[in-house]
Amino acid sequence: MNLIDIPSILEELKITAHNPAWSTGLNWATGDGETSKTIVSPVDGKTIATASFASAGDYDHVVKTAQQAFKTWRLVPAPKRGEIVRQIGEELRAKKKALGALVSYEMGKSLQEGYGEVQEMIDICDFAVGLSRQLYGLTMHSERSRHRMYEQYHPLGIVGIISAFNFPVAVWSWNAALAWVCGDVCIWKPSEKTPLTAIACQKIAAQVFEKNGIAEGVSCLIIGDRTIGELMSNDTRVPLVSATGSTRMGKAVGAAVGQRLGRSLLELGGNNSIIISEHADLNMALPGVVFGAVGTAGQRCTTTRRLIIHESVYEAFKTKLANAYTQLRFGNPLDETNHVGPLIDKDAVQQYLNAIEKAKSEGATIVVEGGVLAGNGFESGCYVKPAIFEAENHYEIVQHETFAPILYIMKYKNIEEAIELQNGVPQGLSSAIMTTHLREAEKFLSHGGSDCGIANVNIGTSGAEIGGAFGGEKETGGGRESGSDAWKVYMRRQTNTINYGDDLPLAQGIKFDL
Ligand code: UN1
Numbered sequence: 249m250n251l252i253d254i255p256s257i258l259e260e261l262k263i264t265a266h267n268p269a270w271s272t273g274l275n276w277a278t279g280d281g282e283t284s285k286t287i288v289s290p291v292d293g294k295t296i297a298t299a300s301f302a303s304a305g306d307y308d309h310v311v312k313t314a315q316q317a318f319k320t321w322r323l324v325p326a327p328k329r330g331e332i333v334r335q336i337g338e339e340l341r342a343k344k345k346a347l348g349a350l351v352s353y354e355m356g357k358s359l360q361e362g363y364g365e366v367q368e369m370i371d372i373c374d375f376a377v378g379l380s381r382q383l384y385g386l387t388m389h390s391e392r393s394r395h396r397m398y399e400q401y402h403p404l405g406i407v408g409i410i411s412a413f414n415f416p417v418a419v420w421s422w423n424a425a426l427a428w429v430c431g432d433v434c435i436w437k438p439s440e441k442t443p444l445t446a447i448a449c450q451k452i453a454a455q456v457f458e459k460n461g462i463a464e465g466v467s468c469l470i471i472g473d474r475t476i477g478e479l480m481s482n483d484t485r486v487p488l489v490s491a492t493g494s495t496r497m498g499k500a501v502g503a504a505v506g507q508r509l510g511r512s513l514l515e516l517g518g519n520n521s522i523i524i525s526e527h528a529d530l531n532m533a534l535p536g537v538v539f540g541a542v543g544t545a546g547q548r549c550t551t552t553r554r555l556i557i558h559e560s561v562y563e564a565f566k567t568k569l570a571n572a573y574t575q576l577r578f579g580n581p582l583d584e585t586n587h588v589g590p591l592i593d594k595d596a597v598q599q600y601l602n603a604i605e606k607a608k609s610e611g612a613t614i615v616v617e618g619g620v621l622a623g624n625g626f627e628s629g630c631y632v633k634p635a636i637f638e639a640e641n642h643y644e645i646v647q648h649e650t651f652a653p654i655l656y657i658m659k660y661k662n663i664e665e666a667i668e669l670q671n672g673v674p675q676g677l678s679s680a681i682m683t684t685h686l687r688e689a690e691k692f693l694s695h696g697g698s699d700c701g702i703a704n705v706n707i708g709t710s711g712a713e714i715g716g717a718f719g720g721e722k723e724t725g726g727g728r729e730s731g732s733d734a735w736k737v738y739m740r741r742q743t744n745t746i747n748y749g750d751d752l753p754l755a756q757g758i759k760f761d762l
Pocket residue numbers: 368414415419492547548549550709710711712713
């Protein structure tokens with residue numbers, strides 16, 4: 249029994265029983281792809297709707313429409329593009345409850361987190377509106393007299409967006425809102441596990457573009473499996489591919505895009521840790537750790553996967569943590585009294601179980617036992633208990649990102665060792681230290697400290713604000729999305745030198761007399 253009226257949510261968001269495969273705005277089509285997928289909610293195991301899959305021919309049609317749209321969209325002044333993004337933000341505000349609930353129901357995250365995800369979309373729209381008047385280039389002094397030099401940022405073209413199931417809508421908006429104010433057009437391939445929220449977003453955006461008299465193709469959606477991602481990655485008509493997902497997927501996308509010397513923005517796996525110092529405020533550390541480890545059922549790329557705890561507070565914190573885990577309530581994420589909802593599907597449950605077996609076989613010891621939840625309310629078979637293991641950093645399973653609520657804890661003696669452990673994994677997304685000790689905090693943030701794209705003090709690893717650049721190093725892929733100057737990757741830079749004199753001096757003082 250759902251506490252939210254799902255049929256009326258679907259109606260409000262215009263999700264029908266059978267949904268088309270692609271859209272270039274107001275134009276929607278089922279496509280000539282043979283396949284369609286039944287979308288089952290991990291919340292209750294019930295079918296929500298079906299989504300058709302696009303074919304290679306459909307993809308080509310969408311790209312051609314986007315190419316055409318780019319020709320006019322790039323000429324719209326950036327602040328005017330920003331005004332349209334502002335209106336999209338307003339629509340998202342109006343639909344926040346419905347869209348947040350659908351995110352929760354289709355993906356399984358808690359209702360609060362579903363609303364939070366839509367809030368991230370609203371925030372990035374606001375950010376992009378301001379940005380539309382701040383796409384600044386530098387001016388520089390020429391070495392030649394009566395010459396002027398400056399640089400400009402111009403629109404790039406089609407931005408391909410490949411997003412993952414865990415943030416089914418926010419990641420699209422981080423890319424699309426920036427790309428649009430930059431004058432680009434977008435083709436979004438959402439995860440095939442969560443196409444319905446994507447369809448809802450596309451309908452919201454398309455209606456705003458249409459109201460403003462903007463041509464079809466500025467916002468495009470294409471539902472399909474990895475073959476669509478492959479087409480996009482190999483397509484020279486798509487100058488930038490922004491991909492969020494597993495490291496395995498990112499390596500394939502990065503290689504294909506690199507092969508044609510295109511641009512890719514990769515936001516891949518994390519293996520994020522929190523250092524709990526002997527100087528930590530343990531009461532404050534606790535909710536940060538627990539939310540980081542079990543929020544979104546451990547399916548954020550920023551999820552806390554490792555805890556590196558000073559030996560002097562190790563036992564005390566371990567006990568606190570284990571007690572906190574007994575307070576967790578699992579179940580329907582639409583029920584706001586529950587902390588932890590389901591994993592996305594049964595494959596994810598299997599991977600969780602495999603990881604637990606592997607951890608045990610490598611010598612990890614159980615602190616809080618995991619397991620699959622069964623019985624009333626857990627019929628979908630996707631609910632698991634968050635687990636904690638004492639483990640060593642070098643274990644293969646600890647080095648690997650398992651997209652599930654499994655936390656590995658380990659001891660350290662001094663801060664140098666803690667930082668080494670923190671950095672001692674292939675991934676480099678998010679990191680944190682809980683400490684009230686200034687020197688230790690600064691050391692962690694310094695060039696000798698955390699090697700991650702995100703490093704926090706007295707905040708957990710997840711839940712970044714949109715205002716900062718989001719992404720990480722090493723196997724996380726090196727890309728940066730969202731705030732700060734992440735917009736620059738969505739534009740092409742041009743250096744201009746203008747001679748307003750009446751002779752033609754060459755740079756570097758070269759003489760060339762005719
Ligand atoms: C992701 O998991 O892909 O920092 C994105 C966070 C969220 C975004 C996560 N703002 O946890």
